[in-house]
Amino acid sequence: MFAVIKTGGRQYRVVPDDVLEIGKIAGDVGTIVQLGEVLVVGGDTPVLGTPTVAGATVAAEVLDHKRGPKVIAFKKRRRKNSRRKRGYRDEITVLRITEILTDNAKPSIGPRPKKEKVAAPAAEGDEAPAKKKAPAKKAAAKPAAKKAPAKKAAAKGKSEK
Template structure:
């Protein structure tokens, strides 16, 4: 079974488990939204809407909200010293069609569970204490160096040397 839906001024032919990008619609990621403007319900006996099919809707899961590719509008009028560069990116919502509903039914399929990331334990789990001890040693070295610098008698700064004088440039004698 397929359906032709209208959203954002465009029409899409969809079947269950289709993933499509449409103009941004309201809905949190992972929720189910219903698209109510169904123009055609296809199958064994297609149903055409006038303009929409009464009681039909399409349920879809919101996968993500993102921005489309950058589009640059550059206009130039030759020999007029006139140019304009303007760009934009469309807001896009990615949907997965879960089911096509007829006769005013509610969606029966809920959002799909997210796959959990498998976190591998670090090699040698018991060795977590060793790096902590190493950082403590490094900290103690820093503090002991600071203490030693504070206890040492203050050294006198070396006297500044006078800048060296540049030799005077010899004047060239002219044979006039």
């Protein structure tokens, strides 16, 4: 089963477990969001929307919020000593499609648990010492800098001219 969704002014063909990057949408990392503008639901009997399929949504898990590649807009007018350079980076949300829902169904799949980092087990006889903070470093007193004598010769030479 697949669906064609519209978000951020673009259309995407998605199937469950697809990972796609779309324009930034609201939602914290790890939450499930529902995309409501479904244009087509495909499968054994495809359903075309007019303009959208009634009661169809796509559930997706927010994986990450990031910024896209840098785009440079450089404009130059020849022989006019005129140029302008501007750049920007799009805000992007990375989604994993969890399921395609029809008939006003609610998402049944929750967010996937994150993999935890496994710490190396300590040896039996060794106990991990408590971490101590290093004492604050004191600033060493610096000797006062000697002032250089004023250069009278340079000033003298200028006034004689």
